[in-house]
Amino acid sequence: MTTMTIAKAINEGLRATLDNNPRTLLMGEDIGALGGVYRVTDGLLAEFGADRVVDTPLAESGIIGTAIGLALRGYLPVCEIQFDGFVFPGFNQITTQLAKMHARSNGNLTVPVVVRIPYGGGIGSIEHHSESPEALFAHTAGLRIITPSNAHDAYWMIRQAVECQDPVIVFEPKRRYWLKGEVDTQNPGASADPFKAHVLREGTDATVVAYGPLVPVALAAADAAAEDGHSIEVIDLRSISPIDFDTVTASAKKTGRLVVAHEAPTFGGIGGEIAARISERAFLSLEAPVIRVGGFHMPYPVAKVEEDYLPDIDRILEALDRALAY
Amino acid sequence: MGATHLPSTEFDETAADDQLEAEAEAQLGSPAEPMVQLLAPDGTLGTDPVFSAYAEKLDGEKLRGFYADMAKIRRFDVEATALQRQGQLALWVPLTGQEAAQIGSGRASQPQDYIFPTYREHGVALTRNVDLAELLRQFRGVSNGGWNPKDTNFHLYTLVLAAQTPHAVGYAMGIQRDQKAAAAVAADGAQDRPAEPKAAVMVYFGDGASSEGDVHESMVFAASYNAPVVFFCQNNHWAISVPSSVQTRIPLSNRAKGYGFPGIRVDGNDAIAVHAVTEWALEHAREGKGPVLIEAFTYRVGAHTTADDPTKYRESAEETLWRAKDPLDRLEKYLRAQGLADDAFFDQVKADGDELAAYVRKTTYDLETPDIRTAFANTYVEAHPLVAEELAWFEEYSAGFAETPEHNSAEPGSPDPDDAATGVAR
Numbered sequence: 001m002t003t004m005t006i007a008k009a010i011n012e013g014l015r016a017t018l019d020n021n022p023r024t025l026l027m028g029e030d031i032g033a034l035g036g037v038y039r040v041t042d043g044l045l046a047e048f049g050a051d052r053v054v055d056t057p058l059a060e061s062g063i064i065g066t067a068i069g070l071a072l073r074g075y076l077p078v079c080e081i082q083f084d085g086f087v088f089p090g091f092n093q094i095t096t097q098l099a100k101m102h103a104r105s106n107g108n109l110t111v112p113v114v115v116r117i118p119y120g121g122g123i124g125s126i127e128h129h130s131e132s133p134e135a136l137f138a139h140t141a142g143l144r145i146i147t148p149s150n151a152h153d154a155y156w157m158i159r160q161a162v163e164c165q166d167p168v169i170v171f172e173p174k175r176r177y178w179l180k181g182e183v184d185t186q187n188p189g190a191s192a193d194p195f196k197a198h199v200l201r202e203g204t205d206a207t208v209v210a211y212g213p214l215v216p217v218a219l220a221a222a223d224a225a226a227e228d229g230h231s232i233e234v235i236d237l238r239s240i241s242p243i244d245f246d247t248v249t250a251s252a253k254k255t256g257r258l259v260v261a262h263e264a265p266t267f268g269g270i271g272g273e274i275a276a277r278i279s280e281r282a283f284l285s286l287e288a289p290v291i292r293v294g295g296f297h298m299p300y301p302v303a304k305v306e307e308d309y310l311p312d313i314d315r316i317l318e319a320l321d322r323a324l325a326y
Numbered sequence: 327m328g329a330t331h332l333p334s335t336e337f338d339e340t341a342a343d344d345q346l347e348a349e350a351e352a353q354l355g356s357p358a359e360p361m362v363q364l365l366a367p368d369g370t371l372g373t374d375p376v377f378s379a380y381a382e383k384l385d386g387e388k389l390r391g392f393y394a395d396m397a398k399i400r401r402f403d404v405e406a407t408a409l410q411r412q413g414q415l416a417l418w419v420p421l422t423g424q425e426a427a428q429i430g431s432g433r434a435s436q437p438q439d440y441i442f443p444t445y446r447e448h449g450v451a452l453t454r455n456v457d458l459a460e461l462l463r464q465f466r467g468v469s470n471g472g473w474n475p476k477d478t479n480f481h482l483y484t485l486v487l488a489a490q491t492p493h494a495v496g497y498a499m500g501i502q503r504d505q506k507a508a509a510a511v512a513a514d515g516a517q518d519r520p521a522e523p524k525a526a527v528m529v530y531f532g533d534g535a536s537s538e539g540d541v542h543e544s545m546v547f548a549a550s551y552n553a554p555v556v557f558f559c560q561n562n563h564w565a566i567s568v569p570s571s572v573q574t575r576i577p578l579s580n581r582a583k584g585y586g587f588p589g590i591r592v593d594g595n596d597a598i599a600v601h602a603v604t605e606w607a608l609e610h611a612r613e614g615k616g617p618v619l620i621e622a623f624t625y626r627v628g629a630h631t632t633a634d635d636p637t638k639y640r641e642s643a644e645e646t647l648w649r650a651k652d653p654l655d656r657l658e659k660y661l662r663a664q665g666l667a668d669d670a671f672f673d674q675v676k677a678d679g680d681e682l683a684a685y686v687r688k689t690t691y692d693l694e695t696p697d698i699r700t701a702f703a704n705t706y707v708e709a710h711p712l713v714a715e716e717l718a719w720f721e722e723y724s725a726g727f728a729e730t731p732e733h734n735s736a737e738p739g740s741p742d743p744d745d746a747a748t749g750v751a752r
């Protein structure tokens with residue numbers, strides 16, 4: 001066990017991947033000498049050379065598109081998109097090409113490309129640097145989407161994403177890059193399956209489901225609720241596509257109340273999918289409607305007011321109060 | 327580099343376009359840029375200081391092969407158009423007029439090269455030994471692809487314009503790395519086997535697609551990494567109804583200079599010149615000298631697709647002008663004049679075309695509708711719980727419609743058909 005930040009854990013995961021498999025290579029803007037704007041690829045250029053750690057032209061469609069070509073040739077590219085809001089020039093390549101190549105070829109071709117996207121707000125930045133577009137990708141069949149909330153997951157998820165034969169998008173919670181945690185680089189333990197949700201805290205009165213940057217917020221809300229005598233179960237979803245509905249359903253049946261929290265706008269978001277699915281699966285066990293906590297239906301607001309936009313402990317507690325009132 | 331000027335239709339004779347043309351000329355020279363041409367429309371063979379050497383390697387057999395391929399693919403095009411008109415295909419994308427651009431370039435590739443087509447490269451597919459009936463799967467609506475690219479190194483058609491261009495560059499970057507790794511192994515003396523032949527990638531797109539950002543990004547990437555890729559632009563003058571003058575103010579081949587690699591405009595209706603230029607470009611790429619852009623100056627004689635109506639946006643005189651430069655006619659004139667082919671040859675070509683058409687027609691009728699379960703199976707490579715759940719629901723739902731002996735029986739005492747369905751379909 002070693003203690004490290006999430007950023008360092010991803011760096012170590014990438015290093016292990018580059019070390020283990022000569023077909024792996026990294027691509028992105030500023031990922032070489034600079035080590036990425038968040039230094040996630042720090043030191044890898046010096047260690048593995050410019051053919052394996054490729055500083056690309058500033059062109060997201062070019063990055064994803066050439067990665068698809070490299071994958072067709074048998075390579076395992078890991079692309080870094082610098083910020084969430086800049087993925088859209090590459091959206092066409094991800095959704096019309098990367099996601100569909102295997103199906104289009106009747107299963108003859110695989111494109112195991114990994115796309116890393118730092119996402120979410122809370123860093124006081126400017127426009128396009130704080131968005132949560134995960135639902136836009138989750139709606140596209142052919143893609144897998146995972147998001148770590150802690151260093152151990154961060155280390156293993158990047159390794160597992162590269163090993164997966166399907167395209168995988170790893171949404172990295174940028175405001176948690178410096179969150180430290182213990183990492184066992186020898187044994188994934190409970191993190192062996194990246195597409196399985198984790199019950200982080202047992203409870204009996206209600207369940208809060210969160211992922212990525214909101215997991216620590218959900219845990220803190222559960223702590224606060226406990227002071228008021230409520231026993232709250234907390235689930236880290238970990239995988240946004242596929243979603244581990246079995247774990248969420250079991251918890252909802254157990255507690256009878258479900259709150260889903262994410263930073264992305266509530267409307268059309270992942271929370272709505274979870275609410276609908278759990279209503280179908282556990283309707284007779286629910287004591288209250290599934291309640292969503294998320295961002296508002298607006299462009300991500302300016303940094304000076306983002307605290308009012310981002311779901312926090314109080315917003316989750318308010319949702320729990322509503323659920324518990326039924 | 328030698329060049330023959332052909333009339334250009336890139337700039338319309340309107341006042342606004344005259345001004346455009348004048349501006350372009352002032353900055354960039356004549357819009358009717360030099361163009362490599364070896365075989366003139368009258369069937370006479372010219373010379374070129376660079377490319378004649380490549381043309382001289384073409385013996386009678388190869389030239390007859392070019393003609394046979396062009397005639398075959400034109401016949402195929404006619405047949406596919408007829409199949410669409412008869413409702414057997416949802417859509418067809420005709421290539422008539424572009425046979426020389428496709429056969430000439432495709433025949434210049436080698437088996438180890440990898441080809442990324444757009445969606446009109448039926449002639450290139452022929453040169454890569456793709457079963458042409460397989461091409462129709464997509465247009466018949468039984469597949470989104472239809473063939474295995476690994477068999478022929480001919481990739482699937484791409485319908486999103488220019489999306490395949492970065493794929494080509496990435497694939498070429500992979501070739502670079504493979505060759506570097508192989509060279510390192512060979513240098514260690516650990517390799518007993520003969521070295522793999524050097525490979526390149528060729529990617530096709532049209533003048534319309536040249537406006538897409540992916541073409542720009544691909545050329546930047548290709549130049550940045552000196553990737554072994556040949557960009558083959560078939561300038562057929564029309565992006566559905568929009569003329570190439572709206573896509574570009576200069577010959578497309580000139581754009582290569584801005585990226586820092588060679589650009590060549592070739593008479594796209596001259597199979598010999600197209601072959602020579604492409605062979606040169608692929609050699610250039612394979613030898614590690616970097617990318618090349620070829621602009622094949624040609625013309626789409628028919629509609630963009632069978633859903634299109636060219637009479638609404640262009641004059642028939644333009645079509646007539648280009649029909650006079652027909653790629654098959656000029657090669658036939660040359661073959662006859664040189665005594666390389668006679669009536670018996672051309673009769674045989676026609677018979678082969680009819681045979682191909684009959685085969686394609688029969689195969690199209692025989693194409694089986696796939697089971698939607700294959701779509702469930704091919705969405706992901708690895709097991710996926712949502713797909714599994716939806717497939718299980720579909721199976722159960724479908725089973726509710728299955729005819730059972732009880733359904734078909736009117737015998738007294740049979741279970742109520744409604745009961746049989748209950749609990750299955752929901």
